[in-house]
Amino acid sequence: MPAELFDPDSPAYAAIRPAHATRPRLVARCRSVSDVVAALRYAASTGERAVPRGGGHCFAGRSWRDGIVLDLSGLDGITVAERNAIIGAGARLEQVYQALHVHGLTLPAGCGPTVGIAGLTLGGGIGLLGRKYGLTCDRLISAQVVLADGTVIECDRDHHPDLFWALRGAGGGQFGVVTSLRFATVPEPxxxxxxxxxxxxxxxxxxxxxxxxxxxxxxxxxxxxxxxxxxxxxxxxxxxxxxxxxxxxxxxxxxxxxxxxxxxxxxxxxxxxxxxxxxxxxxxxxxxxxxxxxxxxxxxxxxxxxxxxxxxxxxxxxxxxxxxxxxxxxxxxxxxxxxxxxxxxxxxxxxxxxxxxxxxxxxxxxxxxxxxxxxxxxxxxxxxxxxxHAGNHPRLAAVKKTYDPHRFFDFPQAI
Ligand SMILES: Cc1cc2nc3c(=O)[nH]c(=O)nc-3n(C[C@H](O)[C@H](O)[C@H](O)COP(=O)(O)OP(=O)(O)OC[C@H]3O[C@@H](n4cnc5c(N)ncnc54)[C@H](O)[C@@H]3O)c2cc1C
Structure with a gap:
């Protein structure tokens, strides 16, 4: 597997290791989409669970579990073209605001500077510009996702529209590993x-x-x-x-x-x-x-x-x-x-x-x-x-069945 592998007790993870007792067997530091594909295929071959980890802020500890943690912090590139931003799934909010500010742009997103853009967006994204511009996920135009079997897909309103719908607010870690997100930014006020x-x-x-x-x-x-x-x-x-x-x-x-x-x-x-x-x-x-x-x-x-x-x-x-x-x-x-x-x-x-x-x-x-x-x-x-999920739960359950039929991505309260 080409991704860099770490023991979860290694000093590289001392700063982010949560207080709770759960201990992954391995942390795979992914710097590219192919690292993510390789890590997921490796996990499937060993029969272990793999969980994506962005900013690591999940209140339920869902991004630091047994099995293999996919540390996406190396996938944090941000490019801006024609007011659209393509943001690597490992980027944190402070990086996002700073990179967009240089272009006179921003996103309605959350407050914690180290919160991950992917975790935030996949569950919604509430912030101080939200009453004017909506949730962070309302600005999402498309996403790249690696499914459990290693297939890489791009989804938007016209391609895999059900998955694109589900990624906007169902919560992280449900359907696949998002590797990048494309947003329609707003002028920085x-x-x-x-x-x-x-x-x-x-x-x-x-x-x-x-x-x-x-x-x-x-x-x-x-x-x-x-x-x-x-x-x-x-x-x-x-x-x-x-x-x-x-x-x-x-x-x-x-x-x-x-x-x-x-x-x-x-x-x-x-x-x-x-x-x-x-x-x-x-x-x-x-x-x-x-x-x-x-x-x-x-x-x-x-x-x-x-x-x-x-x-x-x-x-x-x-x-x-x-x-x-x-x-x-x-x-x-x-x-x-x-x-x-x-x-x-x-x-x-x-x-x-x-x-x-x-x-x-x-x-x-x-x-x-x-x-x-x-x-x-x-x-x-x-x-x-x-x-x-209120009335959206039945449709989300159908999306789960289509894109993760074997429930490779699973945790308590997963769809
Ligand atoms: C200090 C602090 C401040 C916060 N401020 C706000 C705020 O202002 N507004 C707001 O709306 N929320 C806020 N939150 C809540 C925050 O939105 C959630 O905790 C969010 O899930 C964190 O995302 P993360 O990437 O940092 O965490 P992680 O623990 O890395 O991820 C959260 C979940 O998403 C999954 N996930 C992460 N990356 C991916 C990926 N690339 N593909 C698929 N699944 C993925 C994980 O497996 C996990 O299930 C805050 C939380 C904290 C701790």
């Missing part, structure tokens, strides 16, 4: 950065105002809200977001949401620069667990009060991400991403052992839509197929 931190505010009122305003705000504005608790400290509310409008119109729009003092606006930042100001790649991340759900309606006052009461006292946070806008102007069955009628996403994040997490999720779930973002996998879901 000048943005106004929005940030505020408050502890002296009535949280019920703040969240109530946010959830009725942010999902219906003009597309130019994405304003998200995090409520973070620490033992012995008051809950801190953080507002963070981006506007593609100048400072004054941004301020005027924000005043429809809150007149509370302390919102800091920084205008005239190219989007790439704004992204960098929100991401600290050096910040150590303690192990955390996340559960989430979409909401199609505002949460009622009693449930909100209960959520806020439970939040206090631990090292925990709730993050409210505004949907609506361009996300919702796509039909539910137009791509595999089925969540086109949601107002916001609510994440509950805490240490894995904190019982608050499941209690908080259960409280909010009484009013959630039952839909869950495939890029935030949750192994505790009762009916994961409906939660992740």
């Amino acid at each position: 000048l943005t106004t950065r929005i940030e505020a931190h408050w502890t002296d505010i009535t949280l019920d009122d703040l969240v109530s105002a946010w959830q009725t305003w942010a999902p219906d705000a003009p597309d130019d504005l994405t304003v998200n809200l995090t409520l973070a608790s620490e033992p012995g400290a008051p809950v801190r509310a953080t507002l963070f977001g981006a506007s593609t409008l100048p400072e004054e119109p941004t301020r005027e729009l924000l005043q429809k949401f809150t007149t509370h003092a302390g919102i800091e606006l920084r205008p005239n930042l190219p989007y790439h620069h704004l992204k960098r100001t929100f991401a600290d790649p050096n910040e150590p991340e303690p192990p955390q667990r996340i559960r989430s759900e979409f909401f199609a309606h505002p949460i009622s006052t009693p449930t909100l009060t209960s959520l806020l009461t439970q939040l206090a006292g631990g090292r925990r946070h709730l993050t409210f991400t505004a949907m609506g806008g361009a996300y919702n102007r796509v039909a539910e069955d137009a791509t595999a991403f089925a969540h086109r009628d949601e107002r916001f996403l609510l994440e509950h994040v805490a240490a894995p052992s904190d019982p608050w997490l499941d209690a908080s999720w259960t409280t909010a779930h009484t009013e959630g839509s039952g839909r869950v973002y495939p890029n935030f996998p949750d192994l505790l879901l009762d009916d994961w197929a409906t939660a992740y």
